[in-house]
Amino acid sequence: MENFIILILISLLAESVWETLKMIWQNGKLVIDRVGALVVSVLIAIGTNLDILSLLGVKTFIPYLGVILTGILISRGSNFIHDLLVRVGNIKISE
Numbered sequence: 527m528e529n530f531i532i533l534i535l536i537s538l539l540a541e542s543v544w545e546t547l548k549m550i551w552q553n554g555k556l557v558i559d560r561v562g563a564l565v566v567s568v569l570i571a572i573g574t575n576l577d578i579l580s581l582l583g584v585k586t587f588i589p590y591l592g593v594i595l596t597g598i599l600i601s602r603g604s605n606f607i608h609d610l611l612v613r614v615g616n617i618k619i620s621e
Contacts, residue, residue, distance in 0.1 A: 568597030
């Protein structure tokens, strides 16, 4: 059951990262505000070694994968992260 929950969590994270990355290109143009937020957030995540995958207990074989994904996610802001944590919490509670 634990592996199934990890699969769901990784799927949720992958969708969230992809939706975030899609926001940097809108109406055929690069959205500088989104790119700036993305760069700053990834730098902060790298500088602090903040890794959402390790916080969830998921081991990775690519160094900094979790840190970069975390930076992409935090570029969306605190409301997004809060909503994401609520969704993750709901998955863990229902096991």
